[in-house]
Amino acid sequence: MPLDASSLIPELLRDHANSTAQAFLKDAISRAGRVAMVSSFGADSAVLLHMVAQIDRNLPVLFIDTLALFPETVAYQKELAAHLGLSNVQTITPDRAALFERDADGLLHRSDTERCCTLRKAEPLERALQGYDAWITGRKRHQAATRADLDRVELEPGTGRIRLNPLADWSAAQIGAYLDAHELPRHPLVARGYPSIGCQPCTSRVLTGEDPRAGRWRGTEKTECGIHFIGGVPQRARKADAA
Ligand code: SF4
Secondary structure, X not given: OOOOHHHHHHHHHHHOOOOOHHHHHHHHHHHOOOEEEEXXXXXXXXXXXXXXXXXXXXXXXXXXXXXXXXXXXXXXXXXXXXXHOOOOEEEEOOOHHHHHHHOOOOOXXXXXXXXXXXXXXXXXXXXXXXXXXXXXXXXXXXXXXXXXXXXXXXXXOOOOOXXXXXXXXXXXXXXXXXXXXXXXXXXXXXXXXXXXXXXXXXXXXXXXXXXXXXXXXXXXXXXXXXXXXXOOEEOOXXXXXXX
């Protein structure tokens, strides 16, 4: 029987109005049908990956390798997955023919970051999510004004999929405390001045006092990579809208 997202979403919100992220996540995974986690293996990712590993080490974890990542991220993905015992990490890459056709020289990010993110992130992820009823994201309200109203559960307009955002209400301090408490391996670039990590060409160091996401697409209005769709359209926010 197909998943009835319209009834499950309010049920999960009601049942977990006051529960922990871990309790919410465990129950949501058991009730939301075919569920995958999507992870960038970035600066905060170890928290949610650790929670998932405690619940089901074989849950599909989709890792989008844009083929423009820092080598440190690729190495960290392997290290962290092994550390947590995750046994079903699936690396998602852009379509080779589409890359050849639309970004043959690998420099599209210089002229059009929107089209580059669509090609290297949004389209591969959308393909990978076909067949799933729900996906787990690491989005948090504090990251941007566009995420200020983020619920733990939401319907993805246009696809009918459910998005689970267990850390929606977590602060940066809670993330740090969880990483410490569980002695989780850190992304090596965090200590080198990168509190938010995306593709190498579009991520720069952040100076003391700057917003943690200031190093993403520095000098542009872009703040989102566009892997979050509404009505099949990648959603992006302007930097001016970000907290
Ligand atoms: Fe391309 Fe930069 Fe987007 Fe990565 S973050 S997909 S390199 S525009």
